[in-house]
Amino acid sequence: QQQVKQSPQSLIVQKGGISIINCAYENTAFDYFPWYQQFPGKGPALLIAIRPDVSEKKEGRFTISFNKSAKQFSLHIMDSQPGDSATYFCAASFIQGAQKLVFGQGTRLTINP
Amino acid sequence: KAGVTQTPRYLIKTRGQQVTLSCSPISGHRSVSWYQQTPGQGLQFLFEYFSETQRNKGNFPGRFSGRQFSNSRSEMNVSTLELGDSALYLCASSWGPGSDEQYFGPGTRLTVT
Numbered sequence: 001q002q003q004v005k006q007s008p009q010s011l012i013v014q015k016g017g018i019s020i021i022n023c024a025y026e027n028t029a030f031d032y033f034p035w036y037q038q039f040p041g042k043g044p045a046l047l048i049a050i051r052p053d054v055s056e057k058k059e060g061r062f063t064i065s066f067n068k069s070a071k072q073f074s075l076h077i078m079d080s081q082p083g084d085s086a087t088y089f090c091a092a093s094f095i096q097g098a099q100k101l102v103f104g105q106g107t108r109l110t111i112n113p
Numbered sequence: 114k115a116g117v118t119q120t121p122r123y124l125i126k127t128r129g130q131q132v133t134l135s136c137s138p139i140s141g142h143r144s145v146s147w148y149q150q151t152p153g154q155g156l157q158f159l160f161e162y163f164s165e166t167q168r169n170k171g172n173f174p175g176r177f178s179g180r181q182f183s184n185s186r187s188e189m190n191v192s193t194l195e196l197g198d199s200a201l202y203l204c205a206s207s208w209g210p211g212s213d214e215q216y217f218g219p220g221t222r223l224t225v226t
């Protein structure tokens with residue numbers, strides 16, 4: 001019940017295309033859903049996050065879509081660029097325990113020029 | 114504002130030894146969390162400290178321990194190292210309970226031989 005399942009494991013997208021990464025969770029008590037971006041040799045960097053009281057959040061080219069009834073959320077990267085090539089992790093936690101993040105397995109995204 | 118710093122960045126130890134890793138959070142942040150990242154298990158929560166007290170603990174053996182000092186700096190210790198402890202150990206800081214956003218350091222790469 002504590003798991004977050006992420007798909008796909010790897011994704012190749014052409015420059016300018018839309019990258020979509022999906023996550024599903026089981027524990028309905030989760031109420032904070034961040035996405036992290038990690039480059040080789042670096043720690044994960046917070047990209048964008050959402051709470052379940054909204055269905056969508058957009059920041060620049062990055063959008064989170066959230067479906068509470070389906071217990072799913074996804075990251076959309078519009079106009080994908082080669083610099084977006086990285087590993088992306090979805091995560092979930094409880095607001096009061098937000099420091100304890102449960103991570104998905106990660107998606108290695110490659111943007112071809 | 115300086116980010117989260119971790120020392121050392123790389124470490125090689127022998128089975129049976131013990132190791133201590135250090136983390137300095139972002140100035141003003143009082144909560145520090147530790148995560149283990151491996152290719153097989155992904156990112157897993159170890160423990161979280163706030164105001165020198167352990168608030169949350171993940172599912173790791175007692176060989177893994179930590180502490181936090183009055184200046185919010187934190188250390189984690191692994192005793193009786195095993196080959197399977199080889200991983201990237203990440204520290205994340207946040208303002209404290211109820212604060213969503215966690216910011217990660219670059220990690221300490223531990224290799225156990």
